[in-house]
Amino acid sequence: MKNILFIIAAYFTITLVSCRKEPFTEFPDYDKNWLAMEDNPNDPAIHANFQFYKETGIPVFVNDTIGSQQRVDVFGKSYTYYEVLSLSYSLGGLQSGPPPVVQSFTYCNKADVPNALSFLRNEIIPVIKGNIHVPSILLVENMSTNAFGTYAYKGFNTVVVAQVSKISTMSTATKADYKAAILRSMLTNAVLDNKYAGILDKFYAVSRKFVTTRDAYGLATYFLNSTNVTGLPSGTPITLQAIGFLGPDARISSSSPISTWLDVSMYIEAAMVNTDTQFKQKYAAYPNILLKYGYIRQILNDMGIN
Known part of the structure; x- marks a missing residue:
């Protein structure tokens, strides 16, 4: 009898607890697609990049920090998370020697963005269109790498394209080298496919x-x-x-x-x-x-x- 009363009491306790409205916790969108561009008509450079994104499906950025988000850590403390494009990437790893890295870079002038987009639209996109996935492009001015020169570099989730202010004044030979470097950075992963x-x-x-x-x-x-x-x-x-x-x-x-x-x-x-x-x-x-x-x-x- 004592056990039966205990079971009945436990049943009513569980029922009462289950009937209470559970608090709803809304978690931030930690899985947000940061590479999906948003337009800003008030910023000509961002608006031009967005138009390029709509045409080609390739997001173009002029800053490696592409967004921020308020988050809460495991201790309940709020902090600001910044999403930054990853410029370092070594496909398959290296057995020895220094890995290829971007040693330094400087941001480009937004006034040079339209001309850079025009070059990409006319010289690069027709070559790769429909064949190659480019996660994103980061336009910069000066860049130094220890393996791939100063024109273009394939990072983990972006292709860095440098020297954008100089495109309009490049000689034919220099522009050919420039184009080849950009295409190399976009094509290597696809060429190295298991296929x-x-x-x-x-x-x-x-x-x-x-x-x-x-x-x-x-x-x-x-x-x-x-x-x-x-x-x-x-x-x-x-x-x-x-x-x-x-x-x-x-x-x-x-x-x-x-x-x-x-x-x-x-x-x-x-x-x-x-x-x-x-x-x-x-x-x-x-x-x-x-x-x-x-x-x-x-x-x-x-x-x-x-």
Whole structure:
């Protein structure tokens, strides 16, 4: 009897508690899509960027801090969260050596934004449209990187495009280099897709087959001798170009590219700055470079990048 009364009492207690209205806690939208642009007709630069976003689906920013939000930490204390574009990115990681980074940058003048958008609209979008996903673009003025020069850099969720005030005064040759750097930063991830793993393995093997004692990637130039490099035609000078590299690693001038994806990046940029005929004429003395170029060209053609 005592147990029955206890059960009845517990039942009524649970019923009373369950009938009380639970307080509703509204959480901030922590999963907000920060890359979805909002218009500001009162700011000509932001309005122009928004129009570009509507046309292309690519958000363009002039500040790496793209939004803020009031949040509450685990201790119940309110704070302001700032969403910042991530400029550092090393695809696949690196086994050794310094990772590619943006060392410094300065914000651009908003007055230069329309001209930069016009360049992107006329020179870049027709090449990548419908083929390549670009998460966002950050327009800046000066930029310094330890691997990819001063024109363009692929971050985690943005492509940094620099030198925007100088676009209108660039020579034809400089503008071609500029365009190639931007396209390289946008295309590398797509070229390195698993879909092309078989072709890329052949690309890497071109240089690796000549180096018998160690990996061809990250090869210090003092190893470029007949002890470590074999298989080249008799009388061929043993150089990075002879075994299929366009040049040394951008961060370590005394080494071949220390990662396969940097090698791919260098080839993409070279393919974008030259026509097919120009590339083949430029590297006619290096059959292994032409062989690797053929593999990259095969991938680009499949992607619709001509």
